Amino acid sequence: xxxxxxxxxxxxxxxxxxxxVKEISISEIFxxxxxxxxxxxxxxxxxxxTLILAGAGISIVGFIMQQITQNKFVSPTTAGSLEAxxxxxxxxxxxxxxxxxxxxxxxxxxxxxxxxxxxxYMVRRIRARSTVFIPLIGIMFGxxxxxxxxxxxxxxxxxxxxxxxxxxxxxxxLQGQYxxxxxxxxxxxxxxxxxxxxxxxxxxxxxSKNLGLSYLSVxxxxxxxxxxxxxxxxxxxxxxxxLGLIVPNLASMIYGDNLRKTLPYTALLGAIFLLSCDILxxxxxxxxxxxIGLMVGIIGxxxxxxxxxxxxx
Amino acid sequence: xxxxxxxVLIGTLLVALVIxxxxxxxxxxxxxxxxxxxxxxxxxLVVGVSVAYSSIIFQTITNNxxxxxxxxGYESIFILFQTIIVYxxxxxxxxxxxxxxNFFYAVMLMLLFSWLMYKLIFGRxxxxxxxxxxxxLILGTLFQTLSQFMQIIIDPNEFSIIEGYMFVSFNKMNxxxxxxxxxVLIGTLLxxQRYIKFLDVIALxxxxxxxxxxxxxxLIKRYMLIISLLVSVSTALVGPVTFxxxxxxNLTYELIPTSRHRIMVxxxxxIACVALLAGQFLVEHLxxxxxxxxxxxxxxxxxxxxxxxxxxxxxx
Numbered sequence: 001x002x003x004x005x006x007x008x009x010x011x012x013x014x015x016x017x018x019x020x021v022k023e024i025s026i027s028e029i030f031x032x033x034x035x036x037x038x039x040x041x042x043x044x045x046x047x048x049x050t051l052i053l054a055g056a057g058i059s060i061v062g063f064i065m066q067q068i069t070q071n072k073f074v075s076p077t078t079a080g081s082l083e084a085x086x087x088x089x090x091x092x093x094x095x096x097x098x099x100x101x102x103x104x105x106x107x108x109x110x111x112x113x114x115x116x117x118x119x120x121y122m123v124r125r126i127r128a129r130s131t132v133f134i135p136l137i138g139i140m141f142g143x144x145x146x147x148x149x150x151x152x153x154x155x156x157x158x159x160x161x162x163x164x165x166x167x168x169x170x171x172x173x174l175q176g177q178y179x180x181x182x183x184x185x186x187x188x189x190x191x192x193x194x195x196x197x198x199x200x201x202x203x204x205x206x207x208s209k210n211l212g213l214s215y216l217s218v219x220x221x222x223x224x225x226x227x228x229x230x231x232x233x234x235x236x237x238x239x240x241x242x243l244g245l246i247v248p249n250l251a252s253m254i255y256g257d258n259l260r261k262t263l264p265y266t267a268l269l270g271a272i273f274l275l276s277c278d279i280l281x282x283x284x285x286x287x288x289x290x291x292i293g294l295m296v297g298i299i300g301x302x303x304x305x306x307x308x309x310x311x312x313x
Numbered sequence: 314x315x316x317x318x319x320x321v322l323i324g325t326l327l328v329a330l331v332i333x334x335x336x337x338x339x340x341x342x343x344x345x346x347x348x349x350x351x352x353x354x355x356x357x358l359v360v361g362v363s364v365a366y367s368s369i370i371f372q373t374i375t376n377n378x379x380x381x382x383x384x385x386g387y388e389s390i391f392i393l394f395q396t397i398i399v400y401x402x403x404x405x406x407x408x409x410x411x412x413x414x415n416f417f418y419a420v421m422l423m424l425l426f427s428w429l430m431y432k433l434i435f436g437r438x439x440x441x442x443x444x445x446x447x448x449x450l451i452l453g454t455l456f457q458t459l460s461q462f463m464q465i466i467i468d469p470n471e472f473s474i475i476e477g478y479m480f481v482s483f484n485k486m487n488x489x490x491x492x493x494x495x496x497v498l499i500g501t502l503l504x505x506q507r508y509i510k511f512l513d514v515i516a517l518x519x520x521x522x523x524x525x526x527x528x529x530x531x532l533i534k535r536y537m538l539i540i541s542l543l544v545s546v547s548t549a550l551v552g553p554v555t556f557x558x559x560x561x562x563n564l565t566y567e568l569i570p571t572s573r574h575r576i577m578v579x580x581x582x583x584i585a586c587v588a589l590l591a592g593q594f595l596v597e598h599l600x601x602x603x604x605x606x607x608x609x610x611x612x613x614x615x616x617x618x619x620x621x622x623x624x625x626x627x628x629x
Contacts, residue, residue, distance in 0.1 A: 121623070140379065143556070151608050298458070
């Protein structure tokens with residue numbers, strides 16, 4: 001099964017490489033003109049790499065968040081992480097406008113990590129009646145962070161710009177501007193290394209302590225991986241809603257909650273899902289593009305809708 | 314301090330704020346300033362009472378203290394509607410569609426939306442409030458994504474028209490609209506008054522309410538209707554105030570601990586008016602209109618919300 005997914009992913013990656021306004025057919029691959037080669041190295045390859053990395057990364061950290069909070073409805077979208085990262089970028093623009101992308105990312109990382117810690121603290125403090133309640137609090141929490149950002153954005157008249165960052169869009173992924181996305185790799189490795197421990201954490205605090213696990217440090221490592229991935233994707237491509245929610249849910253429905261076993265599938269499914277959405281967005285209104293945020297928002301929203309009806313039954 | 318004294322104090326505070334709001338720094342053009350301030354004051358009172366009323370009902374029937382009806386997607390559908398209009402007509406928006414038409418369509422759309430949501434969840438016989446909430450939230454996120462997409466590609470000058478709708482403002486009031494909205498809101502409030510006393514029983518929980526002989530499903534339908542009317546009209550009138558509901562209801566529970574909803578809704582209305590008036594006063598005289606009242610209220614309300622969650626030890 002995993003083999004099939006890998007082949008599908010490769011196929012989609014090839015399709016993604018050859019889809020775009022500038023016609024390049026597969027038969028020409030060995031006799032590319034200089035111009036075509038340039039398009040490949042500047043735009044097509046970075047874009048495809050970013051899609052795969054972001055898709056896999058966000059899905060994996062979504063799964064980790066769901067394990068840590070023991071709630072299937074938690075994800076970067078429903079825990080305020082996206083809003084926190086946005087707030088980080090806003091403040092980096094206001095405070096250190098001249099610095100490079102890396103510093104903005106660090107800013108976003110700090111904010112996202114802080115927000116994740118706060119959210120975790122809230123989740124542990126409250127004993128909610130229904131599992132659906134935690135994501136509701138998360139979204140409210142995101143709304144508050146958004147309100148604080150808007151307060152400053154409105155003052156500096158950049159509300160429209162702020163909306164712009166929030167919309168995930170891969171068309172601006174170009175060589176020289178996208179390399180920060182490779183910071184997802186350490187987060188993915190970290191997640192894989194700690195996979196077994198995250199599985200145990202998913203069984204609850206007292207259970208993991210009984211098994212001799214340092215609960216708090218594993219949770220913090222998980223949150224760090226989540227924050228790193230979320231802030232990196234926000235800075236390089238923008239927010240992609242629902243991705244971290246539906247892919248892990250699908251994966252866990254099919255393959256169960258043993259992370260060591262399920263993580264590769266989650267990563268593959270995430271990359272496949274994101275690649276297909278992006279290719280679809282590029283083809284539908286060719287030669288224009290539908291931003292990935294919108295595509296995933298619509299498709300993901302509909303899938304999530306059915307997940308709720310199924311999961312809560 | 315007795316409850317009674319506190320209520321009187323809140324009332325006095327409101328009256329003092331009203332006088333301050335109307336009379337502060339009037340200058341010599343009383344004929345010009347006073348009617349405009351009075352219109353704003355009237356809008357604030359109408360909006361404050363409806364937000365308070367709908368939030369209290371909503372929190373009682375969903376049995377928690379940190380949600381408001383606003384999260385069910387009303388606000389995002391309102392913003393989406395305004396974005397689509399501006400997206401299509403651009404800077405000719407104001408010529409093509411009058412403020413009254415806009416108001417009317419927006420209210421219709423939000424009512425239709427809540428009816429659809431209601432049918433979707435309650436239509437199949439199985440009732441679960443939390444499903445309703447979560448699905449409202451998802452649709453809200455979906456509408457938000459769509460609006461964001463359009464807002465990015467809109468010309469920045471035209472975006473400023475949308476910005477006018479995104480943030481509550483009491484500065485551009487239209488007297489006809491205000492009258493229309495007030496009639497609807499006051500009508501709803503008076504009609505809803507008959508059902509307020511049942512909330513005391515509903516607060517005990519669904520099973521208890523049914524055991525005590527209430528027609529639970531029918532009542533919930535009534536309450537949902539009241540909530541959707543109040544929220545749609547007040548949102549279409551001034552725009553979204555997401556966190557006002559949380560702020561004022563929780564202040565009410567804190568200051569006037571009572572389980573009698575008849576008292577609770579009106580006290581909450583008073584507090585909402587105080588909050589809005591104070592916010593608007595600050596925006597006008599301290600911030601010199603560099604921010605809007607909804608941003609201030611969301612800011613304060615949001616911080617209060619985090620504080621509430623952190624200090625709560627009970628189940629919420």
